[in-house]
Amino acid sequence: MEKVVSGIRSTGNLHLGNYFGALVNFIKMQHENNCFFFIADYHSLTTHPDPKTLNGNVRNVLSEYLGAGLDPDVATLYVQSDVPEVTELSLLLSMHTYVGELERTTSFKDKIRKHPDNVNAGLLTYPVLMAADILLHRADRVPVGKDQEQHLEMTRKFARRFNTIYGVDYFPESQPYTFGKGLIKVPGLDGTGKMGKSEGNGLYLIDDDKSIRSKVMKAVTDSGPTKPEEPMTEPISNIFKLMEIISPEDTHKFYLDKYNNCEIRYGDMKKQLAEDIITTISPIRERILEIRKDTDYLNKVAREGAEKAKASAQKTLSDVREIMGFSKFK
Ligand code: ADP
Ligand code: TRP
Numbered sequence: 272m273e274k275v276v277s278g279i280r281s282t283g284n285l286h287l288g289n290y291f292g293a294l295v296n297f298i299k300m301q302h303e304n305n306c307f308f309f310i311a312d313y314h315s316l317t318t319h320p321d322p323k324t325l326n327g328n329v330r331n332v333l334s335e336y337l338g339a340g341l342d343p344d345v346a347t348l349y350v351q352s353d354v355p356e357v358t359e360l361s362l363l364l365s366m367h368t369y370v371g372e373l374e375r376t377t378s379f380k381d382k383i384r385k386h387p388d389n390v391n392a393g394l395l396t397y398p399v400l401m402a403a404d405i406l407l408h409r410a411d412r413v414p415v416g417k418d419q420e421q422h423l424e425m426t427r428k429f430a431r432r433f434n435t436i437y438g439v440d441y442f443p444e445s446q447p448y449t450f451g452k453g454l455i456k457v458p459g460l461d462g463t464g465k466m467g468k469s470e471g472n473g474l475y476l477i478d479d480d481k482s483i484r485s486k487v488m489k490a491v492t493d494s495g496p497t498k499p500e501e502p503m504t505e506p507i508s509n510i511f512k513l514m515e516i517i518s519p520e521d522t523h524k525f526y527l528d529k530y531n532n533c534e535i536r537y538g539d540m541k542k543q544l545a546e547d548i549i550t551t552i553s554p555i556r557e558r559i560l561e562i563r564k565d566t567d568y569l570n571k572v573a574r575e576g577a578e579k580a581k582a583s584a585q586k587t588l589s590d591v592r593e594i595m596g597f598s599k600f601k
Pocket of ligand 2: 276279280311404415
């Protein structure tokens, strides 16, 4: 059985980018693999350190994991900070990580450009903590969206470096995983770029039908193609991409044909897209809202998950300490 590890930061509710980029793959993988899925609350502190919302955000994401279909009886679901062993592994890995390579990470460069007033060391060492999350359970596969590709490359580099320095074959080279379809990027509806919490363009799993309709109808469009098979502008190609991800194949094809024949009516297409999103999301939303109310159940899932994750983490840490030459005084 292969080991699978992944997590999502608890910086707010989950959107369709998180769902189609990561969560659907978690759900598909949980049955055939030994899976560890966690809620990255330490990582949320690099941008959202707020004691008033921290625990609530973690609970929300946990209810979203469960409502979307993760089964705590088959996968280990846990909260990152419930297994603080990960911080020790992160510290140990950081001794073999160069500041220069961290400074060159795209996500770091992005963040310092967008938030020059808060360039904290946690942002710089973000990829080391993420590598520790993955290597803590010696994962073979990591289901993530396209934006995490570079972090996974770094994880493999850190694993190889550790193995080389200590002359062992201990850490695997964890691979990104998406069921052979390539890593996906769910676009936003505001014309450019990806859907994201910080982008403010999210369609959320807990959005009600009315707000989904209104967000989709507001999606940016253009004045339409003027000749057959005209290349699409970015906002239009984003709407088609969302439809390709969410709607049945023939619906997507129907509107693509309309576009290519210059007969497209974006209003009709958006209405259809909104209904298809609602079909996918509304049963999930109902389950999330139910589960959220059940505090005892959430506590139990997190407690039992932490126990299983801790056992796996402690084994790795004990091996790593031995490999690195820490020996116990008896
Ligand atoms: P956000 O970008 O909203 O802050 P995170 O960075 O916490 O979300 O991402 C959690 C997971 O969701 C990662 O695996 C990431 O690759 C995936 N993800 C986030 N946004 C998208 C998107 N627009 N398309 C595809 N995957 C995404
Ligand atoms: N960095 C990931 C994100 O922003 C979240 C994350 C933290 C993660 N640790 C991880 C994903 C380990 C996969 C494996 O989406």
